[in-house]
Amino acid sequence: MKHLIDPTDLSVEEIDSILNLALDIIENKEKYSEVCKGKKLATLFFEPSTRTRLSFEAAMMELGGNVLGFSSADSSSATKGESVGDTIRVVGCYADIIAMRHPKEGAPMLGSMVSPVPIINAGDGGHNHPTQTLTDLLTIKREKGDLNNFTIGLCGDLKFGRTVHSLIKALSRYEGIKFILISPKELKVPDYIITEVFEKNNIDYREVTTMEEVMPELDIIYMTRVQKERFFNEADYVRLKDTYILDKSKLKNAKETLSIMHPLPRVNEISTELDDDPRAAYFRQALNGKFVRMALILTLLGVNV
Ligand code: NCD
DSSP states (O other), X not given: OOOBSSGGXXXXXXXXXXXXXXXXXXXXXXXXXXXXXXXXXXXXXXXXXXXXXHHHHHHHHHTTOEEEEESSGGGSGGGGTOOHHHHHHHHHHHOSEEEEEESSTTHHHHHHHHOSSOEEEEEETTTBOHXXXXXXXXXXXXXXXXXXXXXXXXXXXXXXXXXXXXXXXXXXXXXXXXXXXXXOGGGOOOHHHIIIIIITTTOOEEEESOSTTTGGGOSEEEEOOOOGGGOSOHHHHHHHTTSOOXXXXXXXXXXXXXXXXXXXXXXXXXXXXXXXXXXXOHHHHHHHHHHHHHHHHHHHHTOOO
């Protein structure tokens, strides 16, 4: 039985096959509409979500399966003091596969150690978000045609942003990718990413504090929200939240072929004036999230179509 806790739980070949399956699903939706008949997905969200939970649920429904679960810790037995391990053991009696989000780093990993069914990490604290990464990879593949040889600027809260951590880990295994890390000094990527990912694998990376200085180089700009819920101090959040706002003027020197990505939700990081710019890929990215989760569910359940 396979779980997805960290993006590197999947090899590059396995990711490739999930992305190709997602592309086939996009082309042949009918073929997949009944393949999970009788199967159940449980979504256990101990932390808020719109896209991730609903795209998981929509994914399972489009495969002909059913969904059950809860969308906040308040409506689960966590409020009575039940441990994550016990919740997972119990839900594993009712569902064939579980997608779980939790504010504590490592909670889905803990769950996977006792789970009788596959567990998917749908975000654990400021740590990882591997299904957002699959979404991002499918988006890059569809927008750019290739997962190798480009320069990506990751901008915003690189300290607490779990989507960024997972995306860096996953992309570090492809060829010819240059990473430009754009953040205020308080929100730089954690040291373990620098040493364990960039330095260990001899990857081309650079840290800067403004997007203007690097805009002409970028093939992709990946904007992120400052992660309010991870701050200890409201004043720090208020001071940092609007550090980067991408708008038309900032794109003056950008490539015509730039792709603008954002895992969403957006707060102020991208002006709505860019929403109709053909380079704005973020809503297409959200749609890709459903298709890639369909492919992931099929893969982890071992359903062959
Ligand atoms: C992200 C998350 O939950 O980490 N959202 C998502 O799943 N698309 C990004 C965020 O909340 O900023």
